[in-house]
Amino acid sequence: MAKRKTLFDDKSTEISELIYVIKHDIAELNNDISNLQTFVKQRRSNNARATKGKRGSELNEHNDNVVVLLQSKLANTSMGFKEVLEIRTQVQKHHLDVDADSVEHESVKRSF
Numbered sequence: 001m002a003k004r005k006t007l008f009d010d011k012s013t014e015i016s017e018l019i020y021v022i023k024h025d026i027a028e029l030n031n032d033i034s035n036l037q038t039f040v041k042q043r044r045s046n047n048a049r050a051t052k053g054k055r056g057s058e059l060n061e062h063n064d065n066v067v068v069l070l071q072s073k074l075a076n077t078s079m080g081f082k083e084v085l086e087i088r089t090q091v092q093k094h095h096l097d098v099d100a101d102s103v104e105h106e107s108v109k110r111s112f
Contacts, residue, residue, distance in 0.1 A: 019085065026078050033074060037067045 040063045047056050 022081060026074065026081070029074055033067065033070050036070070040064065040067055 040060075043063065044060045047060065
């Protein structure tokens with residue numbers, strides 16, 4: 001039987017390592033954004049005491065918007081990564097099923 005080349009013919013160990021690294025990086029980014037959010041809240045408290053008025057309010061709003069934007073971007077990236085992993089898993093299962101069917105078909109042909 002001829003070897004098949006598929007979209008996901010890859011080395012499982014390397015892919016697993018990359019998946020681990022990406023998941024770890026996403027977790028670190030999430031933690032960093034959480035720390036940034038804490039920093040922004042502390043800074044807002046300090047700014048509220050030190051400055052009043054429109055400038056301080058605009059700065060706080062800008063900082064809050066940056067944190068929300070980063071959270072949103074990371075969430076979208078995480079969901080995209082999850083979808084890619086799910087599709088890859090489905091394709092691998094499909095190829096295993098097709099390969100199993102081919103092997104079964106070949107053994108039936110040989111028995112006759």
